Amino acid sequence: MKTERIVLAKRPVGLPTDEIFRYETVEIGQPGDNEIQIEALYISVDPYMRGRMSDSESYVQPFKLDEALNGHVVGRVTESNHDQFETGDIVTGGLPWQKVVNISGDKVIKVSNTEVPLYLYLSVLGMPGQTAYHGLLKIGEPQEGETVVVSAASGAVGSVVGQIAKLKGAHVVGIAGGPEKTAYLTETLGFDVGLDYKDEDFATALSEAVPNGIDVYFENVGGDIADEVFKHLNQFARIPVCGAISGYNDTEIEYGPRIQPTLIKSQALMKGFIVGNYADDFKRASQDLAQWVTEDKIKTKTTVEEGFENLPQAFRNLFTGDNFGKQVVKVAD
Amino acid sequence: MKTERIVLAKRPVGLPTDEIFRYETVEIGQPGDNEIQIEALYISVDPYMRGRMSDSESYVQPFKLDEALNGHVVGRVTESNHDQFETGDIVTGGLPWQKVVNISGDKVIKVSNTEVPLYLYLSVLGMPGQTAYHGLLKIGEPQEGETVVVSAASGAVGSVVGQIAKLKGAHVVGIAGGPEKTAYLTETLGFDVGLDYKDEDFATALSEAVPNGIDVYFENVGGDIADEVFKHLNQFARIPVCGAISGYNDTEIEYGPRIQPTLIKSQALMKGFIVGNYADDFKRASQDLAQWVTEDKIKTKTTVEEGFENLPQAFRNLFTGDNFGKQVVKVAD
Numbered sequence: 001m002k003t004e005r006i007v008l009a010k011r012p013v014g015l016p017t018d019e020i021f022r023y024e025t026v027e028i029g030q031p032g033d034n035e036i037q038i039e040a041l042y043i044s045v046d047p048y049m050r051g052r053m054s055d056s057e058s059y060v061q062p063f064k065l066d067e068a069l070n071g072h073v074v075g076r077v078t079e080s081n082h083d084q085f086e087t088g089d090i091v092t093g094g095l096p097w098q099k100v101v102n103i104s105g106d107k108v109i110k111v112s113n114t115e116v117p118l119y120l121y122l123s124v125l126g127m128p129g130q131t132a133y134h135g136l137l138k139i140g141e142p143q144e145g146e147t148v149v150v151s152a153a154s155g156a157v158g159s160v161v162g163q164i165a166k167l168k169g170a171h172v173v174g175i176a177g178g179p180e181k182t183a184y185l186t187e188t189l190g191f192d193v194g195l196d197y198k199d200e201d202f203a204t205a206l207s208e209a210v211p212n213g214i215d216v217y218f219e220n221v222g223g224d225i226a227d228e229v230f231k232h233l234n235q236f237a238r239i240p241v242c243g244a245i246s247g248y249n250d251t252e253i254e255y256g257p258r259i260q261p262t263l264i265k266s267q268a269l270m271k272g273f274i275v276g277n278y279a280d281d282f283k284r285a286s287q288d289l290a291q292w293v294t295e296d297k298i299k300t301k302t303t304v305e306e307g308f309e310n311l312p313q314a315f316r317n318l319f320t321g322d323n324f325g326k327q328v329v330k331v332a333d
Numbered sequence: 334m335k336t337e338r339i340v341l342a343k344r345p346v347g348l349p350t351d352e353i354f355r356y357e358t359v360e361i362g363q364p365g366d367n368e369i370q371i372e373a374l375y376i377s378v379d380p381y382m383r384g385r386m387s388d389s390e391s392y393v394q395p396f397k398l399d400e401a402l403n404g405h406v407v408g409r410v411t412e413s414n415h416d417q418f419e420t421g422d423i424v425t426g427g428l429p430w431q432k433v434v435n436i437s438g439d440k441v442i443k444v445s446n447t448e449v450p451l452y453l454y455l456s457v458l459g460m461p462g463q464t465a466y467h468g469l470l471k472i473g474e475p476q477e478g479e480t481v482v483v484s485a486a487s488g489a490v491g492s493v494v495g496q497i498a499k500l501k502g503a504h505v506v507g508i509a510g511g512p513e514k515t516a517y518l519t520e521t522l523g524f525d526v527g528l529d530y531k532d533e534d535f536a537t538a539l540s541e542a543v544p545n546g547i548d549v550y551f552e553n554v555g556g557d558i559a560d561e562v563f564k565h566l567n568q569f570a571r572i573p574v575c576g577a578i579s580g581y582n583d584t585e586i587e588y589g590p591r592i593q594p595t596l597i598k599s600q601a602l603m604k605g606f607i608v609g610n611y612a613d614d615f616k617r618a619s620q621d622l623a624q625w626v627t628e629d630k631i632k633t634k635t636t637v638e639e640g641f642e643n644l645p646q647a648f649r650n651l652f653t654g655d656n657f658g659k660q661v662v663k664v665a666d
Contacts, residue, residue, distance in 0.1 A: 222593040244593035258589040260555040260577035263605030270603045272596030 003028055005068040005098035006311055012053050015249045015319055020053070021069075021312045031102040036085050038075035038108070039100050040331045043308075044122035045315040046071060046156075050248040060274075068096035069311075072127055074111070074118045075101075076332075082106075090114050092121045097311055099331060116293065117302070123156045123326035124289055124300045127275060131242060132160035132218075133285040134278035137168075139240035139271050140216040144169030147210050149229055152220035153191070154181040154301070156326035157242060160289075161218045162191050163298045170216070173209045175225060177321045184324075188299055197225050206232070213237075221246045227256050233266040241272040249319055301325025336361055338401040338431035339644055345386050348582045348652055353386070354402075354645045364435040369418045371408035371441070372433050373664045376641075377455035378648040379404060379489075383581040393607075401429035402644075405460055407444070407451045408434075409665075415439075423447050425454045430644055432664060449626065450635070456489045456659035457622055457633045460608060464575060465493035465551075466618040467611035470501075472573035472604045473549040477502030480543050482562055485553035486524070487514040487634070489659035490575060493622075494551045495524050496631045503549070506542045508558060510654045517657075521632055530558050539565070546570075552603075554579045560589050566599040574605040582652055634658030 002025050009022035031037045048060070049071055055062045063069055073095040077085050082105030085091070093108030095101055111121055123129060135157075142148050148165040152158040153174025162185065165172045173193045174185040182194030193209040195202060206228055213234035219226060222244030233239075247254040263270060278285075292298040303323045305314040308331045317323040335358050342355035364370045381393070382404055388395045396402055406428040410418050415438030418424070426441030428434055444454055456462060468490075475481050481498040485491040486507025495518065498505045506526040507518040515527030526542040528535060539561055546567035552559060555577030566572075580587040596603060611618075625631040636656045638647040641664045650656040 219593060222591055226591075226593065241593050241596045244591070244597065247591070247594065253590045254594075255588045256591040257586045258555055258559075258577070258580070259592050259603070260552060260559065260574050260605070261580065261587075263574045263603060264577065264607070265605070267605050267607055267610060269605075270592070270596060272593070272598065272600050272602075274597070274600055277600060 001028060001100070002026070003098060003100040004308060005096060006308075007066055007068050008053060008063045010065065011055055012249075014251050016050070016053065016312065016316060018312060023309070026098075028100060028102055031079050031081050034082050034104055034106070035102050036077050036082050036091075036105045036108075037079040037100060037102050038073075038091060038095065039078050040073050040075045040095065040098065040308075041090075041333075042074040042119045042122055042304075043097060043311060043329045043331055044072040044126070045311065045318060045327050045329065046127070047243055047245045047248060047318050049315065050319070068098050070094055070096050072122050074121050080105070085110065090118060092126065099308055113290065119302050119304065119326070119328045119330075120293065120300060122328050123302060124160050124293055124298060125286065128156035128326060129160050129289045130278065130282055130285050131275040132157045132164060133289060134275060134281065135240040135242050135273055136161050136164055136216070136218055138278065139269075139273060140218055140238050142168045142170045142216050145171070146215035147171045147173065147212055147234075148216040148218065149173045149175065149210065149214050150218040150220070151175045151197075151225055151229070152243070152245060153185055153194070154325060155220065158218070158220055159189055159300065159325065160298060163189055163292075165216070166190055167292070167297060171212070173206075175206075175221075181324060184301065188301075203228050216240075218242065219244070223247060223254065223256070230259070230262045233262065233268050235267055237266050237268040239268060239270040241270060245319065303327045305329045307331075334361060334433070335359070336431060336433040337641060338429060339641075340399055340401050341386060341396045343398065344388055345582075347584050349383070349386065349645070349649060351645060356642070359431075361433060361435055364412050364414050367415050367437055367439070368435050369410050369415050369424075369438045369441075370412040370433060370435050371406075371424060371428065372411050373406050373408045373428065373431070373641075374423075374666075375407045375452045375455055375637075376430060376644060376662045376664055377405040377459070378644065378651060378660050378662065379460070380576055380578045380581060380651050382648065383652070401431050403427055403429050405455050407454050413438070418443065423451060425459060432641055446623065452635050452637065452659070452661045452663075453626065453633060455661050456635060457493055457626055457631060458619065461489035461659060462493050462622045463611065463615055463618050464608040465490045465497060466622060467608060467614065468573040468575050468606055469494045469497055469549070469551055471611065472602075472606060473551060473571050475501045475503045475549050478504070479548035480504045480506065480545055480567075481549040481551065482506045482508065482543065482547050483551040483553070484508045484530075484558055484562070485576070485578060486518055486527070487658060488553065491551070491553055492522055492633065492658065493631060496522055496625075498549070499523055500625070500630060504545070506539075508539075508554075514657060517634065521634075536561050549573075551575065552577065556580060556587065556589070563592070563595045566595065566601050568600055570599050570601040572601060572603040574603055578652065636660045638662045640664075
């Protein structure tokens with residue numbers, strides 16, 4: 001049978017343009033031994049993929065040119081030669097940007113609860129939820145009554161970070177772009193304060209939002225926003241460094257105030273992390289997250305773009321702020 | 334009786350000039366209840382004091398204008414109204430820049446071993462030794478076979494850091510200024526490599542010195558040197574941030590490449606610290622350090638400036654690189 005895929009045609013400079021993506025039709029056969037055939041239902045676009053599009057060394061391998069891009073997918077098993085899967089099973093895993101694919105059954109996991117919207121396995125019940133959980137609880141370690149600030153707060157990771165911090169009894173301040181997103185933080189997610197970084201009074205508003213200083217800053221964006229946050233760190237502040245999306249499309253190295261004097265003054269800890277490093281504890285986190293979602297203690301927002309062909313645009317939306325909450329692409333019903 | 338002191342006459346801008354210091358003769362009486370009278374023998378000058386000369390908020394109180402400067406001192410008890418001290422005892426503690434002072438006996442500690450040169454209580458057997466010990470072992474946690482890089486490596490803290498790292502079985506690279514200091518690192522202190530940051534091939538030499546990357550970077554200087562080191566961090570690198578002397582006299586905030594992408598890529602930990610935070614464990618550290626010094630496993634170098642009136646110049650030498658090893662001032666025999 002024939003299917004469609006999207007390959008990396010060339011490496012991007014700055015914000016990925018249409019030319020770096022190429023649509024192809026490819027022929028696939030029957031699944032081999034231990035393989036299953038999966039039809040993609042939802043495909044995730046995530047900021048970390050931007051790093052893989054460049055060929056610089058990083059914690060993950062760069063995408064290869066002329067091969068399909070690859071990310072988190074929720075799909076339906078359409079054929080199975082693997083004894084743990086049968087037709088109709090819903091699975092999730094790292095899969096190519098391809099409508100139908102044959103892959104070893106060992107590369108995906110079966111989704112047990114299909115009562116929830118399936119795209120949640122690409123957000124709070126998937127990698128972004130795990131990222132929020134481990135980064136906040138294992139590096140940030142928020143204590144009751146402490147102040148937690150999170151940037152990109154309405155996003156897939158940030159929204160979960162802030163809500164877990166509230167569950168732990170913290171005063172939670174979220175930073176996002178525009179009045180709609182900041183209102184969502186307080187009115188829907190239950191954050192104490194939502195701050196708009198596009199507001200020209202952002203620095204003053206931040207000061208007022210953290211009268212007791214900042215104990216935990218969950219870093220998703222970097223850049224000027226982070227520089228402003230660093231001015232308010234308390235003694236022994238913790239800074240899980242998850243992302244720095246403000247600079248992902250920069251073609252030159254981004255400069256800012258050096259961090260060493262700040263870290264000394266506050267005896268602060270700053271730690272970069274990759275969610276994969278916490279794989280040993282994914283199961284427990286999944287149970288906690290699923291329970292919080294079921295009990296409506298963690299709310300989520302997802303922007304669903306329709307159509308496989310819109311993956312590139314959905315990906316770009318991550319960097320322009322045109323998404324709201326978790327951005328996914330619906331590929332099939 | 335009359336004695337002399339040096340007060341902070343005004344706050345410095347940039348490198349402290351003579352005008353910020355004022356010499357005064359003051360009258361002191363007899364020590365009161367529980368007080369002892371101490372004659373200063375050696376007075377320490379340390380980079381952290383620069384921060385206290387400004388009036389910005391920091392982890393320590395700024396020095397007050399028109400009051401004596403204050404730092405670590407080794408002195409001799411000349412009179413005692415405290416039951417734990419008698420005349421002739423050698424004591425150390427944080428004391429004013431003043432030749433003779435009356436102070437509560439609870440503010441100083443008695444030095445038990447007076448066989449070693451007394452100025453060592455201002456370096457390896459004092460605050461700089463404690464700083465090296467706790468920062469390296471509790472944040473850096475060097476493992477056998479790992480690569481440890483330390484900046485300001487011939488200084489009071491850096492020289493001890495590198496030697497402890499060698500005792501722990503690490504490959505140790507020290508960064509210092511000029512051929513005399515770098516030769517001292519390898520020939521006297523036993524570092525594996527000494528690098529001169531003033532060398533125009535510094536970046537290349539650093540690359541060659543760390544073929545297996547860097548696992549621990551003990552940060553004393555910040556600035557361009559640190560930026561170069563950060564390019565070589567291994568996964569899960571640890572960076573105890575002790576000082577950033579390159580910028581202490583800057584009148585404007587220092588800019589450099591933002592650190593977040595580096596920390597994520599290497600899942601690295603960076604932590605600022607103040608030695609006082611480890612006070613609970615000073616005793617054990619003192620015993621270890623004293624033993625290593627006695628066994629000649631830790632060597633030290635001290636630049637002794639003679640004369641109370643030369644304290645300001647000795648202090649300035651810390652920032653111009655004109656000191657070598659620990660800088661102290663000998664005030665009396």
